[in-house]
Amino acid sequence: MIFAHEISDPLTSLVKKVNESTARNADSSMGSFIVFLNDEESMAEKLIELAKKEKIEHTILGLMESAGPEGYDVAKEADVTVVLYTERKVKVNYAFKKGKMTSADIDRIVKDIAKILPEK
Numbered sequence: 001m002i003f004a005h006e007i008s009d010p011l012t013s014l015v016k017k018v019n020e021s022t023a024r025n026a027d028s029s030m031g032s033f034i035v036f037l038n039d040e041e042s043m044a045e046k047l048i049e050l051a052k053k054e055k056i057e058h059t060i061l062g063l064m065e066s067a068g069p070e071g072y073d074v075a076k077e078a079d080v081t082v083v084l085y086t087e088r089k090v091k092v093n094y095a096f097k098k099g100k101m102t103s104a105d106i107d108r109i110v111k112d113i114a115k116i117l118p119e120k
Helices: 009-024 043-054 103-116
Strands: 002-004 033-037 060-064 080-086 089-096
Touching: 002 009, 009 043, 009 080, 009 103, 043 060, 080 103, 089 103
Parallel strands: 002 033, 033 060
Antiparallel strands: 002 080, 080 089
């Protein structure tokens, strides 16, 4: 589960890698979704364009008001929040301020996906 406020190059890179990982781990019932917390009227069109351009076929892209979902306590200062969980238990939680998520962070997140997959 990822919460983001806007589309950026680092976020797009993360979404593509999460989408690939979701496809690879379909037999483990892995699911993924990104919720964009954005009130911009054109955001829905931008998400459709992103999904088509980047071939995001295994990850759900959603949109809700910028306040975010009640009870989730998404950090207001975070531009991107990543929560990896299984069976309602959070295993990994990252929050990044605008412009602070790096390719090393993305690699670490993708590596941490193993923490929510069943052991083989």
